[in-house]
Amino acid sequence: xTELQAIDYIRRxxxxxxxxxxxxxxxxxxxxxxxxxxxxxxFTTDQMVExxxxxxxxxxxxxxxxxxxxxxxxDIAAMGGEPRFCLVSLAGPLTEDWLEGFYDGLLAxxxxxxxxxxxxxxxxxxxxxxxxVVCGAVSKGTALRRDGARPGDLLYVxxxxxxxxxxxxxxxxxxxxxxxxxxPRLALGDAVRxxxxxxxxxxxxxxxxxxxxxxxxxxxxxxxxRDPPLFPGATLDQALHGGEDYELLFTLPPNVKPxxxxxxxxRIVEGEARGPLPLRGYDHFRTS
Amino acid sequence: xTELQAIDYIRRxxxxxxxxxxxxxxxxxxxxxxxxxxxxxxFTTDQMVExxxxxxxxxxxxxxxxxxxxxxxxDIAAMGGEPRFCLVSLAGPLTEDWLEGFYDGLLAxxxxxxxxxxxxxxxxxxxxxxxxVVCGAVSKGTALRRDGARPGDLLYVxxxxxxxxxxxxxxxxxxxxxxxxxxPRLALGDAVRxxxxxxxxxxxxxxxxxxxxxxxxxxxxxxxxRDPPLFPGATLDQALHGGEDYELLFTLPPNVKPxxxxxxxxRIVEGEARGPLPLRGYDHFRTS
Numbered sequence: 309x310t311e312l313q314a315i316d317y318i319r320r321x322x323x324x325x326x327x328x329x330x331x332x333x334x335x336x337x338x339x340x341x342x343x344x345x346x347x348x349x350x351f352t353t354d355q356m357v358e359x360x361x362x363x364x365x366x367x368x369x370x371x372x373x374x375x376x377x378x379x380x381x382x383d384i385a386a387m388g389g390e391p392r393f394c395l396v397s398l399a400g401p402l403t404e405d406w407l408e409g410f411y412d413g414l415l416a417x418x419x420x421x422x423x424x425x426x427x428x429x430x431x432x433x434x435x436x437x438x439x440x441v442v443c444g445a446v447s448k449g450t451a452l453r454r455d456g457a458r459p460g461d462l463l464y465v466x467x468x469x470x471x472x473x474x475x476x477x478x479x480x481x482x483x484x485x486x487x488x489x490x491x492p493r494l495a496l497g498d499a500v501r502x503x504x505x506x507x508x509x510x511x512x513x514x515x516x517x518x519x520x521x522x523x524x525x526x527x528x529x530x531x532x533x534r535d536p537p538l539f540p541g542a543t544l545d546q547a548l549h550g551g552e553d554y555e556l557l558f559t560l561p562p563n564v565k566p567x568x569x570x571x572x573x574x575r576i577v578e579g580e581a582r583g584p585l586p587l588r589g590y591d592h593f594r595t596s
Numbered sequence: 597x598t599e600l601q602a603i604d605y606i607r608r609x610x611x612x613x614x615x616x617x618x619x620x621x622x623x624x625x626x627x628x629x630x631x632x633x634x635x636x637x638x639f640t641t642d643q644m645v646e647x648x649x650x651x652x653x654x655x656x657x658x659x660x661x662x663x664x665x666x667x668x669x670x671d672i673a674a675m676g677g678e679p680r681f682c683l684v685s686l687a688g689p690l691t692e693d694w695l696e697g698f699y700d701g702l703l704a705x706x707x708x709x710x711x712x713x714x715x716x717x718x719x720x721x722x723x724x725x726x727x728x729v730v731c732g733a734v735s736k737g738t739a740l741r742r743d744g745a746r747p748g749d750l751l752y753v754x755x756x757x758x759x760x761x762x763x764x765x766x767x768x769x770x771x772x773x774x775x776x777x778x779x780p781r782l783a784l785g786d787a788v789r790x791x792x793x794x795x796x797x798x799x800x801x802x803x804x805x806x807x808x809x810x811x812x813x814x815x816x817x818x819x820x821x822r823d824p825p826l827f828p829g830a831t832l833d834q835a836l837h838g839g840e841d842y843e844l845l846f847t848l849p850p851n852v853k854p855x856x857x858x859x860x861x862x863r864i865v866e867g868e869a870r871g872p873l874p875l876r877g878y879d880h881f882r883t884s
Binding site (some may be wrong): 331332335336337338339340341342343345347348349350351352353354355357359360361383384386387389395397399426427428429431432433434435437439441443444448451453454455508509510525 | 619620623624625626627628629630631633635636637638639640641642643645647648649671672674675677683685687714715716717719720721722723725727729731732736739741742743796797798813
């Protein structure tokens with residue numbers, strides 16, 4: 309498979325992958341987007357690195373493709389955005405079979421979420437790495453940020469936590485499926501943005517570290533008054549410090565009725581711009 | 597260095613890195629851009645992979661940082677665009693010294709070209725990889741594409757070719773500097789777009805393969821009537837088939853006077869949608 313053949317293959321797979329305003333997709337020096345009036349654009353980028361984020365021996369290429377895009381979509385969800393398109397850079401010992409599986413997983417999620425595949429880059433390498441950029445859109449001035457939480461706001465989390473960490477440990481059942489194929493909470497992000505959420509973040513590195521990030525950005529503290537709901541079989545430790553659940557953590561003013569399926573776990577207080585939990589979430593750069 | 601410390605370091609280095617319309621840069625789930633009316637946005641992504649695009653033993657981190665951004669800016673130049681911001685994903689055995697050198701090189705070029713560093717992603721890995729996304733802007737409907745060349749148009753190339761391939765061979769002098777620190781032709785891309793160029797592409801993989809891509813996209817052929825100018829010391833083979841010169845190849849209608857510093861090397865003819873040279877440019881996926 310030559311590079312031209314690989315690009316042709318991907319272009320065929322991406323055909324019909326239209327997005328609002330996407331004038332030109334795969335096949336030129338750049339993709340071209342014509343922005344719509346009254347919208348802000350959101351951009352996020354996330355890597356999947358072999359032997360760091362996944363292993364060839366345990367993670368099928370479909371799951372790698374799904375998760376690579378899901379991680380980016382989760383960031384769009386955390387800002388209350390609607391996805392538009394993605395760019396996919398791949399390096400690795402790429403074979404036709406592997407590419408087919410990877411794009412099966414990625415494009416199934418892309419089509420379901422109306423995310424166009426607009427371009428990317430390919431390189432051969434000894435180690436597989438993937439980097440995905442997702443562009444989303446949101447009504448002008450309404451993006452949910454991390455820095456808007458205020459003392460008195462109530463703190464909510466969606467879903468049940470710890471499933472991904474449990475799945476990584478057991479490699480079986482619903483928890484393993486949660487680890488392999490997380491579901492970005494796009495509808496919920498849009499809903500809480502419209503309800504007037506003051507801040508939001510997705511749980512990629514663990515509740516402890518992601519709550520710390522929200523508090524640090526908003527220059528507030530937080531008080532937890534109950535444990536988060538546990539994924540069936542998960543420990544409290546996995547729920548508090550396990551990463552990759554891709555649920556949403558957000559704050560609402562106390563007078564706002566929350567949407568269904570979320571749990572109030574605490575509230576925002578005046579404080580020292582840090583989270584209330586010890587930082588044991590996943591840190592790529594921890595040296596100890 | 598923890599991940600939080602690394603992100604803080606990069607955020608400090610990126611401080612003051614503003615771009616038109618960039619409302620939020622590093623530090624949240626997404627960067628936020630407010631598009632300007634009357635503009636189309638351009639997006640390109642390029643990888644730099646250790647032992648594929650560079651070697652730690654020969655390429656200083658400053659050069660890797662410069663070149664990683666220069667490759668993306670060159671794609672923006674090839675569409676006639678003005679750069680706005682970049683996102684930088686890094687994986688590798690990253691140390692503080694390496695990060696400092698990398699961002700020295702990247703940010704020097706970013707500041708000179710008014711490209712904001714708006715976000716990215718970090719991961720530890722055994723192998724160094726970098727993926728950069730550059731967003732640029734261009735007046736609505738005026739982006740230079742590969743598919744607009746028409747029979748009768750004249751074919752031009754900027755600069756002198758083969759320097760990067762020569763430098764990779766000799767690792768000395770001006771050719772090695774050309775290889776390590778290519779200069780994206782942003783002013784030229786903007787100028788030929790305004791002159792009414794019909795198609796353009798940047799020479800990343802070699803004149804032979806990049807001319808083929810332009811012809812294939814435009815469904816035309818090309819006839820060369822002189823050799824391209826050679827970088828001092830480079831062979832014709834290096835000029836025709838060596839990649840990474842990052843000069844521009846473009847077509848102008850015959851009545852348009854070209855800008856200075858470019859050379860007419862041929863013309864567009866009716867033909868079979870392929871280039872006139874054997875395809876020996878760099879192909880990451882060539883298996884032979």
